[in-house]
Amino acid sequence: MSLDITTEGDASSSEESRQWTARVRNAAATAFPPDRLLPDRQPAYMASWIYVFGVLTVVSLAWVIITGCVLAVMGPSWWHVSGLGHFVNSLHLWSVEFFFFFMVIHLWGKFFMAAWRGNRKLTWVTGVVSFVASIAAAFTGYLSQSNFDSQWISTQAKDGINSTGAGAFWNVLNFGQMLMWHIVLLPIAVVIIAGLHVLMVRRRGIVPPFDIEPKDHGDTPSAAEPSE
Amino acid sequence: MSFGVLIAALINLNGSGHYLHWGFIQISVANLVVILLMIAVFVLAILLPFPRRKRRD
Secondary structure, three states: OOOOOOOOOOOOHHHHHOOHHHHHHHHHHHHOOHHHHOOOOEEHHHOOHHHHHHHHHHHHHHHHHHHHHHHHHHOHHHHOOOHHHHHHHHHHHHHHHHHHHHHHHHHHHHHHOOOOOOOOHHHHHHHHHHHHHHHHHHHHHHHOOOOHHHHHHHHHHHHHHHHHOHHHOOOOOOHHHHHHHHHHHHHHHHHHHHHHHHHHHHHHOOOOOHHHOOOOOOOOOOOOOEEO | OOHHHHHHHHOOOOOOOOEEEEOOEEEEHHHHHHHHHHHHHHHHHHHOOOOOOOOOO
16 A cells, blocks of 8 residues: 655646545635635725624624523523523623624615625525524524523414424424524524625625626625725 | 612513504514614614724825
């Protein structure tokens, strides 16, 4: 058995380019060159408060994840009883409130901008899917409080879920199942889809205003003169 | 009286919620307040000027 080890870059480039690692690397470098992935300049039309709600949503999501991790480490007997537990529990609740607050304003802004223009359909779709997934994450959060409130909500929710037929495999009265969805599956889904959404924003750029939209509806990231 | 008690005294949350009814529409006052706040912030975000850094020559 022999290993094909090259030292001076003398391997044929065609042979290298056939490897899946090289193909993934080349595709990633083409789609996301460093100055596009982490830009330090943005188009001049971005100088508006309406453009800040996307990043505010991401920051809120980060706080949701951080406080959720603390709650998971310490457990219900901590967040129901101790003062610090109450505080972190409230931080988790309010970061979710702000998350949806900012995300809805972000959604309104992008809807009225028709932000799917210029080959940005996938950006719009990933945003919609992450919105739906985060609603499911929030609803299962109601069921994971482990108090009388969550018991009441679950008994009300079961009728709605059962009427759709989904209750056969998605039982809102099953605390263990709802907790796992809330702290494992749905957060992973939301973070991955939101991450794809941000990558699509980096890939396609921020949608320009209607009056300076490029005539060819191209996918160039910056259609206007960049500002500082 | 501590600061926390003062803040908590502004709105009494220790009770049942208040609801508004309009035909078949029913909404809690808390949800209505949040929706109105979102609309207000949305309008302000469009109208308020964004601070710009002066370009160095």
